[in-house]
Amino acid sequence: MDAMSETTSPETEHQEVLVTVDEGDLAADYIEELLDIADLDGDLEIDVRNGRTYLTVTAGEGGNLGRLSQQDVVRSLQELTRLAVQNQTGEFSRLILDIGGSRDARQQELTALVDGAVARIEGGASKAALPPMSSYERKLVHDLVAERGFVSESHGEGADRHTVIARA
Secondary structure: OOHHHHOOOHHHHHHHHHHHHHHHHHHHHHHHHHHHHOOOOOEEEEEEEOOEEEEEEEOOOOOOOOOOOOHHHHHHHHHHHHHHHHHHHOOOOOOEEEEOOHHHHHHHHHHHHHHHHHHHHHOOOOEEEOOOOOHHHHHHHHHHHHHOOEEEEEEOOHHHOEEEEEEO
């Protein structure tokens, strides 16, 4: 194996950043059009971290994103937005969408799930399984579990993929 295949060149990193920025712009255009159709006001912010695009929609003055910020709605809009971006770029999108603080709310839900699972293990259970969730959410769960000194693994396939927590 040559050295180029083991490392990323500055040119390749620059191309990845440009693709991610394009992904963010395309996603923002898609969500902005959706907000216009729904006659909702929202401010959009694009952030790129670790090769992943994050699109945040916040309510402007007097805006109401309540219905759009429900977890199932955000998940569905995120998938639709990813598909719209993929249709334009031809590349798989790993975009993360946050509407009206939905990501923080989900983080709190995941924290509560992990705390409950840890409590079951500390109460005598050998393992605790969490419900199926997306790969991004499982990553967050794995991080939370590690912070608490436990171990976790993902089990299952597709929509049934879930996290199982155990003692370290």
